[in-house]
Amino acid sequence: MEMLAQFGRSLVPPRLAAWVDRQASPIVFALVTLFVIVLLLGAVTTDNFLTIFNLKTIIRDAALVGIMGIGLTFVTLSGNFFLLSMKETAALCIITFAMGMSHGYGFELSLLATLIVAVVAGGVQGLLIGLGGNPIVVTLGAAGMFYGIASWWSDNLVISFRRPNDAEWLGTGSFLGLPNITVAFILIAVVAEIVLRYTDFGRKVYLIGANRAAARATGHENLPMAIKVCIIASVCAGFVAVAFAAQISSAQANYFSSEFGSSGDMTILVIATVMVGGNSIMGGYGSTLRTSLGAIFISVIDNMMVLRGFNSGPRVLAVGLMIVFSIVVFSLARRGSRAQE
């Protein structure tokens, strides 16, 4: 390990190496070096990986999961753990949207209805969590309810709406050569990061996540915060549902449970983006930028594995490994930087 760390250090400029030394322990540096080497080897030896087209594909694939991950990051940073109902919220939203579209209410009204559903779904969960409910229990319960409603309402059928329709632009259009969904991902990522860094709301997210008791003592209650962050996460899930439905002009309650991306389970994948980015599970430390990078990162690995012909089993395994790997590296790095001071 020590040797690997030495080798890694020799590859980067001295000032960067010094910075890394302050931040991280040798083991962290070694692990990161190891990882970068594997990644570079993979990138160079995989056919069709390093093409502009493929890089665009990577980001596009990261977008939907990434947007939900950004929403969920607010919940995690504020110390309210995770919403285990992300994919079920999306399921309820996609059925709501498709119902609206197929009954001819048009894009705007359907979108509005979907967002209202998302706000209510998030608000109720946030209220229960804020009042002291255990986030795992509350959101597992909510997950069952949301999926049940979506499945019942749609009779578990595929609801398709005729093309052409006025939602297609969102799912299939592009702007400056980038798919609209990619553009939305970038915009949401930028806005979320600005809000977290430069607003009172963002500061409260961090303070409440860092120490809920101290936050309360300085006048920042978790109840309104829990409601707000759950609504943000829920609305992100709703937006992703709309974008996904707009892509394929149809919806089914189990779209987010079956084959989606590399992992079968959208919720796990979304939580993975938050974790792989190195956000603290306990809250108070991290950023949405980390989550965005985490989403892209998972997408890179997944893409590489697809190009090399792996099927879904190994790809799910890879996502799991990445979560474990990043948690180990980030917790070691954080401990290291603390110990230095």
Next chain:
Amino acid sequence: MDTILKLTGISRSFGAIAALDGVDFEIGRGEVMGLVGENGAGKSTLVKIISGFDDGYTGTYEFEGHPTRFHSPGVAEQAGIAIAQQELSLIPAMSVAENVFLAGHNVQAVATKRSLAARARRFLDEVGLTDIDATVRVDRLSIGEQHLVEVARLIAHDPKVLILDEPTAALGESDSIRILNMVKKLAAAGKSIIYVSHRLDEIFKITDRITVLRDGESQRPRKAAELNVNSLVELMLGRKLENMFPERAARDRRDLLLSVRDLWPDGMLESVSFDVYGGEILGLAGQLGSGTGEILAAMAGSHRTRSGMIDFGGETFLPRNPAAAIRRKLGYCSDDRKYDGLFLGRPIRENLTSPALESVSRFGWNFGGREQQVAYDLAEKFTVDVSRLSAEAGVLSGGNQQKVALGKWLSISPKVILVNEPTRGVDVGAKAEIYQKMRNLADEGAAIVFASTDMQEITYLPDRVITFYRGMQIGGFELAGITTAGILKDITDPFNETNL
């Protein structure tokens, strides 16, 4: 008397700070030895060394006549030295009997609930829990009874020396009496007991001899019968440290600022009422369990309160939560800064502005400029290193952390600051600084209300003192009338039970 445990010339340093400096300590068989001293005098360090939690000391440790050194509490326990700490180590969901045999000694491999209870009976009787059913869950017992179960657990290992570290700190009167009776009983049965307590009345009731620690040094043990409260306090305080404390406000009392009317926080025996004047420092004196901390927390909206009102700033109210108190310019520092006083993982700057986010932002946007300015000014005022504003609060020393925890309230331009234990876990130098800051704030017109169990600061810092004893408001002292002896009598023995 036959000495069972003898420590000679014990010294222990943490970095540059000497916690113990050449301490001698001894206890005889069947003796009850009181161990007293102020906060920070070194009691807990000494107790840790005796019980094997700390082996980084110099000096000699003799147990039963043999030089020894315990490297872990387990080894000390096997040798026959057991300690009951302030924090209970019982498992709430298990039965009394199961807790007694928690460590697994003296238990047959297979035990039924009833056989275990029968075996526990003997130890429960020894600590005076004769009327307790050993099969009930331990969390059904009162806190005092739980303390007794904890001791029963220790007794089950048949220790020769038993250390009780402030066993009555969190207990009411009747539970305390049970503890004291237990101590007498165990001593009569030949066990040596080291009794650590802040409650001087208890010390006189049950100890044979008393060892006083002061600033890390020990006094020779004295027979309890040769001392009284006054002479014991003098031993504890030694020279007067009055110059640590800023001059009192030698002016006429200013205007009435705030009235607490019939406030009854949960945990108090009765309601309290008092006035607070602008520009003064008011001290609430009382030992742990007296309710002073609860009163401050209730005034700040962070403690459940049965009834009562606060008259302040033309309003009559009872804050529902801390935010409601902060809006009215009431700041509150609890006695546990790590729990709710600081965001240890966030930068010092963010800690300093945390109660007043709106005042450093504009329309909800905070680009850092104004915040940096405000944090800089606060840090400078409270002599926190201004070059470290971006460092995490967790890296600061205890004293500097306390300055940040206290200093952050300046960001709301407070009218009243409530502080529980303003100098807990803070070294002497920082203490003096904090006292000076508190005085400065009062001089600028704010009122400071603080609660403390530290006899020095409660005597020399405030302009006025109100005393509390086990959930009851007792009396008050002002300016030159504030004396350690007067306060001590009020907070340890106001009803003259012991006739000292």
